[in-house]
Amino acid sequence: MNTDIQKVRNIGISAHIDSGKTTLTERILFMTRRIHRIHEVRGKDGVGATMDSMELEKERGITIASAATYCQWGDHEVNIIDTPGHVDFTIEVERALRVLDGAILVLCAVGGVQSQSITVDQQMKRYRVPCIAFVNKCDRSGADPFRVITQLREKLHHNAVALQIPIGQEAGFEGVIDLISMKAVYFDGDYGDAVRIEAIPADLLDLAREKRDILIDAATMFSDELTEAVLEETEITERLLMSAVRTGTLKREITPVLMGSAYKNKGIQTLLDAVTHFLPSPMDVSNIAMDIDDPEKQIILSGKADDPLVALAFKLEDGHYGQLSYIRLYQGMLKKGDVAVNMRNRQKIKVGRIVRMHADQMEDVERISAGYIGAFFGIDCSSGDTFAAPGLNLSMTSMFVPEPVISLAIKPVNLQSEKNMAKALSRFTKEDPTFRAFTNEETNETIISGMGELHLEIYLERMKREYQSDIISGEPRVAYRETISARSEFDYTHKKQTGGSGQYGRISGYLEPAPDQDFIFENKVTGGSIPTQFIPACEKGFKACLEKGPYMKYPVTGIKVVINDGASHTVDSSDIAFQAAARGSFQQGYVKASPILLEPIMKVVVETPGEFQGNVMGSMNQRRGIIIGAHDVGYTTVIEARVPLAEMFGYATVLRSLTQGKAQFTMEFDAYKQVPKSVLDKLREKEEKKAKTGS
Template identity: 65%
Template sequence: MNKDLKFVRNIGISAHIDSGKTTLTERILFYTQRIHAIHEVRGKDGVGATMDSMELERERGITIQSAATYCSWKDIDINIIDTPGHVDFTVEVERALRVLDGAILVLCSVGGVQSQSITVDRQMTRYNVPRIAFINKCDRTGANPERVVRQLREKLNLNAVMLQIPIGLESDLEGVVDLVTMKAVYFEGEQGRDIRYDEIPAALLDQAKAKREEMLDAVSMFSDELMEAMLEEGDIPEALIREAIRKGTLSLKLAPVMVGSAYKNKGIQLLLDGVEMYLPCPTDVENIALDIDNNEAEIKVSNNTADPLVALAFKLEDGRYGQLTYVRTYQGEVKKGEFITNTRTGKKVKVGRLVRMHANEMEEIEEAGSGDIIALFGVECASGDTFCGGNINWSMTSMHIPAPVISLAIKPKDNKAQDNISKALNRFCKEDPTFKSFVDHETGETIISGMGELHLDVYIERMKREYKAEVEVGAPRVAYRETITQRAEFDYTHKKQTGGSGQFGRVGGYLEPLEEGVYEFVDDIVGGSIPREFISSCDKGFSASMDKGLLTGAPITGVRCVINDGGYHTVDSSDMAFQQAAKGAFKEGYRKAGPIIMEPIMKVAVEGPSEFQGAIMGSLNQRRGVIVGTSEEGAYTVVEAELPLGEMFGYSTILRSLTQGKAEFSMEFSAYKQVPKGVAEQLIKEYEASKKN
């Protein structure tokens, strides 16, 4: 790999489901001579795409785990992470974007900006990742890149500027017109390897000139020299235009748009040129670490190889040979055989094996420097841990992890499966922070939680295949929450005399709704009515009470517990006595505080032919859905709605039968809202019945 960081690019490829991310990555690997044959997603030749290395991915034709690889194009080295499109695997996109410097946002020229494109764009904005938009599938019937650019501006508020226009569309796609060089570019020879530059076809010349003017107007905002050159009305140097595009892209105020078709091998080499010219190298990006020894003061990471190591573990995989930890180095270098420190645990760990990943293949390396994405073998750590070298004790800021919204009860079919299930669950929980598992103490069932039906379905399938663990699956459960709606006071005394030392603690105060956050404890005790050493005991008691609500047993959220009075006994008061007093006080206040049940509301986008619009809207209304908006794109309609998750189970089957299998939907978590009275009564009744059983 290049030691000069100017010649390194760390990029991600992100998009909505079925926009062609994995197909695009396959072409990039082919043109950079990383692979020598192209295989398709859902490979008809029985091979499947390089980056979909998991058997399940090849069968379903979807990406489940983000995969890393690297390649070289002209003078630059590119580290690539291909990410999933399904919102159920959103954490894979989240952690990839956390460590990448730039990204390619892939859009389907027929589907345009779809629901998951919006989510991915929001994630890019969260981590300040500059992006190039690539409008793929220009060979498909109904392709309309102009409309996609309009949607980029309207739906994503991006300053989208076309750097290319297609020569022909749908089955007539021949190549692209490059508006910077004003040349027509054709991709000929075996699998589009040979690039031919030619004059722009006469039929497209006027359109190309108009689009070039539009492009120059937009990019000249980032370069005074370019603006002057335009006013002089002479020939504008190509380098000046490219420099302005790069400046605008890096400032996140411009999104260059390129077009093509990955499947038909058109436009990919120009996209690689765009990655080289417009996306940032590691030194163009400012990364901030927190100095743990200095009150978590913010420190700019230097990117200098000579400085002490700072690296972030962003993804874990448990393989046959132990834990594989994907790491992004931000400064310094890591060498095989040396010791590095995990700043979370304070432990020193030895780097046994150092590898560079190519999907599921590994290449042994001796060292890696600043800006590299590599993997360590046999190093114990958690996702999000920072490794440091030298005497520094820094931590990189962690990534945003969404909370699971759906649960299933699973049961082993036999005793042999029991051991394998626990092995599988330990591994999956470690690898995926959005997947959780626990044992329900009341029912004794093992509960798994995740981001959606597909997410849990994939993990159950992986248990069967990778661990030979056959499981029986219970009905899906929604992750309900409880909260309070009004202030309520409490004054509770916990008293227990059973011979010998007793227990005594009195806690007085009030509960009130908390606007933001899960739980807050406020100590307003004056005059020592509760001794200082027992204040933390009260906090522990209240905090433990938040785990289980009194209405449905769901976790409680959004409560501030304030204590302002109390009483103690010089002999009988203890840590345990005040914990119990706080639990009793919480119950007393909670019942008076107007408790309600909250349910997860999902943002749902259904896409299908316009003829089924009425049926789609009807099916959403029946499920307590609120239609947020509809839009028509040619013969297709997109219905956006907000629905309770509890009403979405089995919806895919119903949607298929309503639309002859022609519609599809995607959903993601939006917010928690109060359940209607009738539903709340039903949930409480079911909870009471389960307690009796």
């Protein structure tokens, strides 16, 4: 293991679907001799790319779980997190970004900056991850790396600067010209592994000089020494230029752009060089932890190996030998036999086996120190748990977890499947905080919920394949919520005197809307009309009502309960009596408070060739969508709309047939909005019908 932390790079590879990032990862592993054969993502040999370790990913040609792997390039150690590109798995992208120090943003030379790249870029911004861009697929017809650079500047507002220019275009793409060393780089051999460096071809010399000037111009912002050299017209050394670009990249004020074609094995080595030159080592970035007792207080971690341990478990996997937890160390060192504390539940754990991962193969190590990524075995934890040395009271900044918007009822076909399903669900929910599972007590159904149709579909298939659990699933259901839209008063007395000890409790107060909040309880009772010891029982009673609203039996949100008076009885009042009184009060107040139903609205972005934009907009319109706008870029139109999730089921198929498969769309949760009257009536009708047939 490399012990010089300056020579470690923890990087991620983020990109739009199908811009070839798994292929790129595969090539990087090949070039760094981590693997000895190349398997295509959708290859004919049926082995699939090494990083796509799950069978399902191989079949669909997409990457779901971000496997971590490490490799060596020169004297540098590079840890790569392969991140999923589909928006339904955004939580995994976010989690991966949290543990990275730098990233490669892969863009397609033909497609350029697409909607998904924008989402990924926003996430990188949130975690301040410095990045370099790699324009892939330069060999494809229609490839134009410079257009992609313009888009990086205009759409993502990156100060993108080319470090290379392509030699040959489209099918004639042969290699790149390095603008820093001003040399042509060719990639020979079957796998492009023989790098040949030559002088720049005469016909490209002018272009190279022009682009180099742009590069120098951008880099002077970050180095006085370089500015001086430019002004005094002395020689600009490679070292000088590189260090200026590096400074800019680390500040996220410059984005170096490299070019190549992963599929054709071109530009991989130069990209790896750029990773080691320009992306930060763990020492170059400061990581912030939170004081658990005072979340406002931020603590900057030292990143030193001899300080107390702080580590984050960012991904879990079920290996052959039990649960495998991927961790990133921010400070300190983790050795076999060490004791650490899981800060979530304050449980002490003893570290057994420590390993480093290479997709699904692993190697045992004695220790990992600050800045490194590794994994340990047999420790029960969830994704996002912080491990720290005993005595510390820190947590890594909590990660943003969106609420699930769609749910599905599932049923195992036999007993064996039921057992396996339980195992699968317990693992998936630990791994992915946006995936939830629970049992509906009334219908006894198991309900799973998540961030989109595809999200749930993938999990269903994984249950089948990895856990041999045969499952019947129901129709996907939208996670409706209910809330109130007006203030209303209640005054309810719960009284029961049918033998034995009686029950008595009276509560009065009011309900009012509390937008953007789940539930607020306020006690304004004065003079002890409700004895203090019964107040928690009141709150509990109100809270219990939130699970199922009296209006349409959906969870209640955005409500404030204030109690200001009541009455009690010295003998008959009890916790149970006041809980019952609270439930009665809630029912009484709720119906008067103009309850409304809310539905999740999704932000939908469709990219379509211009000729189909009318059809696409029509389809949004039919789905109760509000089109925010349409943006024309060359031949494509990007349409942005807000559409209720309930109307988006099966949209992928509809879109495909509308546009001859030439359009693609992404969807993410935007907000909860009131369901319009006409839709509400239909929904009610449906529920009533179901209730009748169900009973």
